[in-house]
Amino acid sequence: MSTPHTSVRGHQDFRRLWTGSAISQLGSAVGMVALPVVAVTVVNASAFQVALLTALTAATTALLAFPLGGHVEYRRKRPTMIATDVTRFACLASVPVAAFAGVLTFAQLCVIAVVNAACQIAFTAASQAHLKALVSADRLVDANSRLESTRWLSVSVGPSVGGALVGVLTAVGSLAVDAVSFLFGALAVRTLRGPEPAPPVRDRRASWREELFAGWRFAREHPAIRLILISWVTFAGASSMGAAVSAVFYLRELRFEAWQYGLLMGVPSLGGFAGARLAPRLVARLGxxxxxxxxxxxRGPWYFLIPAAVPGPVGLLMCGFGFGMVLLFAGAANSTMTSYRQAQTPDHLMARVAALWSFATTVTQPLFILLGGLVATWAGARASLFAAAGVMAAAALVLPRE
Known part of the structure; x- marks a missing residue:
């Protein structure tokens, strides 16, 4: 259990930030359900156009992660966080306004996808740099644990809430709820009372290229961070590889009902919530x-239960338990990894290293998804999931032990 001097309990500024973050995360989970529904039902987008919205998000992250990381690095983080949340509010709020006026188009949804992706990069880079300044180094693990726990909770509850809101308010109305959630996030940052440290000063002697890739250079030269990045990208890619195939496996090969599939997509995320809250105890005991x-x-070996599952209630339990245990240890690993990375990264590189993580994840995941699809086509969905489980388990082998 976290000792008093490592807990953020009673830290009022962190509590405000955490509350705003939780509301924004839940709103984003609702928006993930509502935006594709708006695209299909309001602007009559084709399947290709719906996929294009996702592709635009990935392309924006790949192209802008490094430049935005450098841009954020030398600016105050709170104004950046507020500006990105307000921008996302304006983008999402424009959807119900345009729909009400009868002028909503697919092109507008594409612009929103690009702007939201750029704002997400900038917000993540600023917020991770800001957290290190907001709480002391010995509180980082507990702070990240709490932030990670609400993220997993939003993943678990958000789609269900989003589906319910779409039924009550329509998809367009649900996006309005998502938009308002970003205002709460901006307000939370605005109410922080402690002074924000001055941003680092740009080294005028460094070239544009050196500034752009400084985060990458640091990660490459730091022996532990380099291995952690490789491990994280591999695990995240394998997770995406499995997720892309799991729907076919659950619904066709195991013949689960739609409601059972919905349970598998939501309930195991509670394992991530529990794992995130477990992280401070593990760090206190083990380092x-x-x-x-x-x-x-x-975390990885539990995933083997999924492709080993059989049709029926036993298979449903195998999949749910296996996925839940994967997320339990993933939640603990993510909180610990983020805290260690923040503690090891120099203050003047915080935003750029955070942007590097976004870039690496976004660029590699589509490659893993394609690989999973090819294996599934060649050998079947079960074989593809076994391959994903093997890669997940192998990802941990490169990590340093001490």
């Missing part, structure tokens, strides 16, 4: 590096 190693070693 950050060993805690990350153990959590990562224990």
């Amino acid at each position: 950050a590096v060993r805690a990350l190693w153990w959590a990562s070693m224990l």
